[in-house]
Every structure is written in C-alpha cells, then in structure tokens.
Amino acid sequence: MEQNGVFKSVCSLDCPDQCGLLLHKKDGKIVKVEGDSEHPVTKGNICNKVRNMTERIYDVKRLEYPLKRSGAKGEGRFERISWDDAIETITTRWKALIQAEGPESILPYSFYGNMGLLNAEGMDRRFFHRLGASQLERSICSSAGSAGYKYTMGGSFGINPEDTVYSKLIIFWGINAASTNMHQVVLAQQARKQNGAKIVVIDVHKNQTGRLADWFIPILPGTDSALALGIMHILFAENMIDSSFLHQFTVGYEELRGHVNQYDPLTVSGITGVPVEDIYKLARMYGKTSPAFIRIGNGPQHHDNGGMFVRTVSCLPALTGQWLIRGGGAIKGNSGYLTINTENLQRPEFLKNKQTRIINMNQLGDALLKEEHPVKSLYVYGTNPAIVAPEGNKVRKGLVRQDLFIVVHDLFLTETAKYADLVLPATSSFENTDMYSSSWHHYLQIQLPVAEPYGESKSNVDVFRLLAKGMGFEDDSFEDTEAEMIAQALNHPRNPYLEGIEYETLLEKQYVKAKVKTLFPGKLPTPSGKIELYSERMEQDGYPPLPTYIPIVNDGDHPYQFIAAPNHNFLNSTFSNNQKHISLEKEPRLHMNRKDALDAGIEDGEQVRVWNHRGECVLKVTLGENVLQGVVVTQGLWADTEGTKQLVNTLTPDRIADMGGGATFFSGRVSIGVASHAPEAKLK
Numbered sequence: 001m002e003q004n005g006v007f008k009s010v011c012s013l014d015c016p017d018q019c020g021l022l023l024h025k026k027d028g029k030i031v032k033v034e035g036d037s038e039h040p041v042t043k044g045n046i047c048n049k050v051r052n053m054t055e056r057i058y059d060v061k062r063l064e065y066p067l068k069r070s071g072a073k074g075e076g077r078f079e080r081i082s083w084d085d086a087i088e089t090i091t092t093r094w095k096a097l098i099q100a101e102g103p104e105s106i107l108p109y110s111f112y113g114n115m116g117l118l119n120a121e122g123m124d125r126r127f128f129h130r131l132g133a134s135q136l137e138r139s140i141c142s143s144a145g146s147a148g149y150k151y152t153m154g155g156s157f158g159i160n161p162e163d164t165v166y167s168k169l170i171i172f173w174g175i176n177a178a179s180t181n182m183h184q185v186v187l188a189q190q191a192r193k194q195n196g197a198k199i200v201v202i203d204v205h206k207n208q209t210g211r212l213a214d215w216f217i218p219i220l221p222g223t224d225s226a227l228a229l230g231i232m233h234i235l236f237a238e239n240m241i242d243s244s245f246l247h248q249f250t251v252g253y254e255e256l257r258g259h260v261n262q263y264d265p266l267t268v269s270g271i272t273g274v275p276v277e278d279i280y281k282l283a284r285m286y287g288k289t290s291p292a293f294i295r296i297g298n299g300p301q302h303h304d305n306g307g308m309f310v311r312t313v314s315c316l317p318a319l320t321g322q323w324l325i326r327g328g329g330a331i332k333g334n335s336g337y338l339t340i341n342t343e344n345l346q347r348p349e350f351l352k353n354k355q356t357r358i359i360n361m362n363q364l365g366d367a368l369l370k371e372e373h374p375v376k377s378l379y380v381y382g383t384n385p386a387i388v389a390p391e392g393n394k395v396r397k398g399l400v401r402q403d404l405f406i407v408v409h410d411l412f413l414t415e416t417a418k419y420a421d422l423v424l425p426a427t428s429s430f431e432n433t434d435m436y437s438s439s440w441h442h443y444l445q446i447q448l449p450v451a452e453p454y455g456e457s458k459s460n461v462d463v464f465r466l467l468a469k470g471m472g473f474e475d476d477s478f479e480d481t482e483a484e485m486i487a488q489a490l491n492h493p494r495n496p497y498l499e500g501i502e503y504e505t506l507l508e509k510q511y512v513k514a515k516v517k518t519l520f521p522g523k524l525p526t527p528s529g530k531i532e533l534y535s536e537r538m539e540q541d542g543y544p545p546l547p548t549y550i551p552i553v554n555d556g557d558h559p560y561q562f563i564a565a566p567n568h569n570f571l572n573s574t575f576s577n578n579q580k581h582i583s584l585e586k587e588p589r590l591h592m593n594r595k596d597a598l599d600a601g602i603e604d605g606e607q608v609r610v611w612n613h614r615g616e617c618v619l620k621v622t623l624g625e626n627v628l629q630g631v632v633v634t635q636g637l638w639a640d641t642e643g644t645k646q647l648v649n650t651l652t653p654d655r656i657a658d659m660g661g662g663a664t665f666f667s668g669r670v671s672i673g674v675a676s677h678a679p680e681a682k683l684k
C-alpha cells in the first residue's frame with residue numbers, strides 16, 4: 001500500500017449525498033479529507049463533519065483490540081483478548097445456544113453506520129441466514145415513508161437531483177437539508193440564482209434550512225397530510241390541475257377530486273396551524289409555478305401517520321403534471337434505480353426455516369425483555385441502539401440482563417458496547433473494499449483500502465468470514481473476495497438501470513451513473529402501471545385507498561409535542577463521542593416558544609427537566625419563535641457524560657408507524673419544568 005499521495009474515496013455515512021472524497025495520505029496516515037471536485041454531483045463540497053473525519057478515525061479512544069468485559073454491564077471496564085479467543089468464545093457460546101434453545105435465540109442487530117453494501121448487508125446476511133438466527137426488520141429510518149411512496153409510485157423512484165437546477169419552486173418538506181442533504185441545498189441555491197427559484201421550507205422548527213428559505217411555513221407536528229390535502233382541494237377548486245397528465249398517467253383522480261372536498265382551507269388551517277391565507281398562497285404558488293420540485297424529508301414520516309404522509313404528498317406532482325417537466329416532480333428516495341442482486345449478495349436460501357421470526361428493530365427493548373422464547377444473544381454492528389433506539393430505558397433494561405450474551409463490533413466503545421460481553425474493533429470504511437450506492441443521486445461508487453487496518457481492527461466482512469469458519473460453515477460463498485461479491489451484486493439482469501456496470505467499470509471510473517430514464521412516459525411498478533391516486537392495494541392492506549389525514553396517536557397527558565431531531569455536526573450518534581465534533585456542536589438545546597415559557601415561568605438558558613411516562617432528560621432551554629406553541633425541539637443524539645441527562649430517546653415512543661414497521665420518534669409528548677423544582681418523573 002502506498003504511504004503517500006492523494007486517493008479517491010467515498011463517504012460511507014448514512015447520508016443521501018454520498019460524496020466523492022479525496023484522502024490525503026502522509027507517511028501511511030490519512031492527514032486530510034476533502035471533497036473530490038470530479039464527483040459529478042457533489043463536486044468537491046463536503047460537510048464539516050467529514051472534513052474533520054481524521055479527528056474521528058485517529059481519535060485516541062478508537063478501539064484497537066478485541067475486549068472482554070471485566071466490570072459490570074454498562075460500567076465500561078474491559079480487558080484485552082486475542083481475536084482467536086474472541087471468535088472461540090462467541091462460536092462456543094452460539095453452538096451451545098443453538099443446541100439448547102434453537103438459532104432464533106440469537107438476534108443480529110445492525111444498521112447503516114457504514115453504508116457499504118458488502119459490510120452493511122452482504123457477508124453478514126449470508127452468515128445469519130446460514131446460522132438461522134432471528135431476523136431483524138430494519139425499519140428505524142425511512143421505511144414508513146418508503147412504503148407510503150410505493151403505494152403511489154410503485155417504488156423508490158424520483159427525479160434526478162441534478163435536474164433540480166432547472167426548478168423554479170423548491171419545497172423542502174420536513175427535511176433539514178442544510179444539515180442532512182447539503183448538496184440539494186447547493187442545487188436549490190443554484191436554481192435560485194439561475195432561474196429566480198423560490199425556496200419554501202415546511203417544518204416544525206425554523207432550523208438551518210428554514211433560515212435559508214424564501215418562505216418558511218411552520219406547521220404542527222404530524223399534520224402534514226392535511227396540508228397536502230388542503231393544497232389538493234385548492235388545485236381542484238381553482239382548476240390548476242393538468243387533466244391530460246391525470247388521464248394518461250394516473251388512476252383515481254375523479255375519486256380524489258370528490259374526496260378532497262372535505263379538506264377545505266379553514267378545516268386544514270385548524271388542523272395544521274397554517275393560516276388560511278398561507279394555504280391559498282402555497283397552493284397557488286405550487287399550482288402556477290413550473291418546474292416545481294418537492295424534496296420529501298424523513299421528519300414527517302417519523303410519526304404514527306408517517307407512511308400516509310408520504311403517500312399523500314407524493315400525489316401532488318401528479319396533479320399538476322410536474323413529472324413531465326425537467327426539474328419538476330419529487331424525490332423521497334432514489335434507491336430503486338440502484339437495486340443490486342440481493343439474492344446473489346445475501347443468499348437468502350441459506351435460511352432453512354422460512355418461518356424464522358422477525359423482530360422489529362424499533363422495539364428492541366420489548367424484544368429483550370420478552371419472557372417467552374427470549375433472545376439470549378445479541379450481535380450488534382454498525383449501529384448504537386443504546387442511544388438511537390426509542391424507549392431508551394426499556395432498551396437499557398434489556399441490555400443489562402445478566403443472561404444476555406452481547407457482542408458489539410464497532411470503532412468505539414459506544415454506549416451500547418459498554419453493555420457487551422465482548423467488543424470487537426472495526427475498521428473504518430477507508431480501510432475496506434466496498435461498493436456504495438446513494439439513495440439520492442444516481443451514481444455507484446467504489447472504495448478501495450486507503451489505509452491499513454487500525455490496530456487489530458477488522459471489517460464486518462472479515463469478522464463474518466471468521467465466524468463462519470468458527471461455526472464450521474463450509475459453503476464457498478464465505479470465502480468470496482470483496483471483488484467477487486461486488487461482481488455478484490452487480491450481476492442483476494432484472495435491473496436494467498445497472499446494465500453494463502461491472503466491478504471493472506467501477507475501478508476504472510470511480511463514479512458510475514445508473515442508466516436512468518425519465519419516469520414518464522413509462523410504466524410504473526404499481527399494479528396499474530400508473531400513479532395510484534386511488535390505490536386498491538392500500539384497500540386490500542387495510543388502509544383508506546385515497547390519501548387521508550389520520551391524526552397521530554394520543555401519547556398521554558403532557559402539554560408539549562417533543563421532536564428530537566438530528567443535529568448538524570453529528571450523524572445520528574456518530575461523532576457524538578468525538579471531542580472535535582462535540583466542540584462544534586457545544587451542547588444539546590431544547591427550543592421552546594417564548595410564550596409557552598412565559599406561561600410556564602421558564603427563562604432563556606435555564607436547565608429544564610423534560611419528562612414523560614417513559615423517561616426524563618435535563619436540557620438547557622433556548623427561547624424564541626422558532627417553534628410553534630405546544631411544540632419543543634431538540635437536536636442531536638447525545639451520549640450521557642458525567643452529571644448530564646441528555647439521552648433524548650428515553651422519552652421517545654416505540655410505537656410502530658402506520659406503514660413499513662416504521663419508527664415514531666417524533667410522535668411523543670412531554671412535560672417541562674424548571675429543573676430545580678420539576679417533579680421527579682414517574683416511570684412505567
């Protein structure tokens with residue numbers, strides 16, 4: 001491996017932008033991370049988080065060796081062991097468990113801390129399929145919205161973001177794009193400069209993105225479907241629809257026209273908190289501006305009614321025929337274009353028992369506390385559930401169970417790892433070979449190792465190879481090289497967009513664009529082949545067939561809706577343990593409306609106790625007009641440090657959203673009082 005030079009790379013984080021990177025290496029060490037100006041979409045710009053990535057990958061706290069717990073669970077005391085010992089301990093324990101309780105007593109728990117396909121959903125899947133372990137429904141992120149979008153559009157297909165420079169109206173709907181999809185903001189600003197495009201932001205919080213908008217529309221949480229239906233009401237009433245598009249490319253628009261009668265602006269205003277005149281203004285702006293583009297965010301789909309929100313808002317571009325106009329339409333996600341051959345990569349046929357139970361990752365606490373057929377071993381990789389999963393106190397109660405054998409594979413001794421029996425050190429993505437596909441732009445990318453593995457760390461692929469050997473699994477596929485796995489994943493005749501893309505193409509070009517055609521004219525993968533404004537499939541699945549506003553669940557008698565969203569300088573809990581990023585972010589804050597604070601006797605900058613029936617936090621309050629009355633917002637998934645109480649997910653519900661097994665992080669309610677005289681929280 002070369003010790004000096006500049007190397008092409010890709011950002012592995014769970015972020016839609018999937019930037020092209022340049023890694024500068026000196027004497028074997030990566031000394032600088034910058035954007036690659038040759039990347040066709042990200043063009044050399046990257047976020048501050050990753051600009052400071054060397055602070056993370058060479059953080060003194062980074063794990064170098066396998067560890068065995070020597071203190072109590074959660075305490076964080078460990079001692080060094082060898083890889084041989086670690087693999088031997090795990091496989092001996094698992095063999096015994098399989099014999100005594102069956103393989104479903106073992107639960108893999110993972111997410112996309114590294115988006116690399118081989119490391120996040122490749123060798124691991126082969127291994128756990130062969131093991132026969134419980135299956136995990138990985139629905140913590142965007143699955144409710146994806147299910148809702150699928151009912152309307154047939155799959156994760158939106159427009160090419162590169163075309164949004166032609167847009168004249170850009171609506172960021174429930175997305176904090178300035179922090180979470182920065183290149184969509186760059187493109188929007190380009191459109192503003194080129195075409196005088198207007199940027200509208202609809203959010204419950206006037207954050208970084210709201211502040212750059214031409215028009216910020218604050219809305220009450222969980223009510224966005226009503227606003228979208230109110231817009232439809234006006235589009236029909238004022239004849240701002242494209243009848244020819246509706247005829248040709250949709251089903252059910254006559255039913256929809258009748259159905260949206262009930263969503264008159266006055267009613268919608270009462271639900272959403274958006275003034276009647278603003279609903280008219282927005283509908284007319286949307287109906288009369290072309291190309292109009294909607295970037296559908298993750299925020300509103302983290303509610304009880306999140307699937308239906310995305311289902312509803314995704315009907316809007318059809319009403320005005322925007323899908324036919326370059327720069328018009330919507331993006332919820334674009335992963336449909338880049339689907340790989342999962343059968344080849346993940347070998348589902350290795351799972352012999354087709355009835356193997358499936359556990360929803362949003363209900364980890366329940367899964368660990370269940371007495372019947374209990375989970376006896378948890379293997380965590382690429383995720384940090386002690387911080388990111390809802391009902392945090394339940395999760396902790398599960399993790400401290402003495403009879404639960406926990407293995408955590410990570411780069412750091414995360415909050416979750418502190419509960420582990422064994423901790424395995426992970427390589428960073430810069431030390432691996434892997435393939436990456438974005439959920440937003442249309443490019444596939446490859447990463448080849450740029451640095452040697454840190455200490456004794458190993459990639460997920462390598463660890464699952466070792467575990468397969470330790471378990472005595474003989475199938476050749478556990479010996480496949482990374483190059484072979486990439487080739488197998490790309491060999492996917494059912495996805496025409498990948499035609500002609502091979503491992504060698506990636507090596508040669510680094511950024512390879514899928515052969516995406518415009519969606520229309522064309523046949524969508526819905527049952528009718530058209531956009532389904534009326535969906536029979538939804539009816540069969542027990543949902544209203546037409547887009548409908550269904551209020552979120554009553555979460556208890558607490559005065560404030562609690563939105564615990566991501567922040568700018570962390571990525572979920574990643575970076576929340578790196579000093580550089582902590583110092584950029586300073587501390588968690590609770591944003592509260594000044595009038596609410598006045599009524600409650602709370603002053604700016606005070607420590608407040610935030611509590612409900614699930615848990616409590618103590619946060620510093622920031623007063624202002626950035627949130628509506630009755631709503632409080634905090635940003636960032638912070639770990640607890642000495643003397644702090646800032647694990648926001650102790651307050652969030654683990655109810656399952658209306659669709660896709662999704663999470664409902666933002667549908668919880670809380671009470672708030674000055675920390676010194678608020679009552680102690682009463683926990684369930």
Ligand SMILES: Nc1nc2c(c(=O)[nH]1)N[C@H]1C(S)=C(S)[C@@H](COP(=O)(O)OP(=O)(O)OC[C@H]3O[C@@H](n4cnc5c(=O)[nH]c(N)nc54)[C@H](O)[C@@H]3O)O[C@H]1N2
Pocket residue numbers: 014015016141142173174175176177179180181202203204205207219220221222223224296297298299300302303563565566567568569570571572633666
């Ligand atoms: N800097 C940074 N970037 C990230 C992440 C991160 O943690 N930090 N996380 C990554 C991941 S995994 C994901 S999934 C994406 C998520 O990125 P986004 O799609 O931006 O989703 P969120 O940040 O969850 O929420 C977006 C916005 O929704 C708002 N919101 C909450 N409830 C409602 C509602 O009912 N209606 C409306 N209109 N708005 C609402 C929140 O205030 C927030 O501003 O970002 C990715 N990128």
Ligand SMILES: Nc1nc2c(c(=O)[nH]1)N[C@H]1C(S)=C(S)[C@@H](COP(=O)(O)OP(=O)(O)OC[C@H]3O[C@@H](n4cnc5c(=O)[nH]c(N)nc54)[C@H](O)[C@@H]3O)O[C@H]1N2
Pocket residue numbers: 014111112113114119140141142298380381382383384385388389409410411412414426427428429459460564565566571572573574637648649652665
């Ligand atoms: N309150 C609240 N909670 C939320 C959200 C929210 O908006 N509000 N957002 C939710 C969403 S959208 C998501 S996607 C989840 C995300 O939650 P997680 O998937 O848990 O994401 P991270 O917190 O970034 O944790 C990723 C972990 O993977 C590790 N890792 C990175 N690369 C590798 C690797 O190659 N191998 C291994 N073994 N480990 C690796 C990192 O060090 C890190 O500890 O959080 C959810 N939780």
Ligand code: SF4
Pocket residue numbers: 011012013015016017018019046047048049050182571
């Ligand atoms: S986190 Fe997102 S914006 Fe930042 S470098 Fe990675 S892909 Fe780009």
Ligand SMILES: [Mo]
Pocket residue numbers: 014140141142
């Ligand atoms: Mo996510």
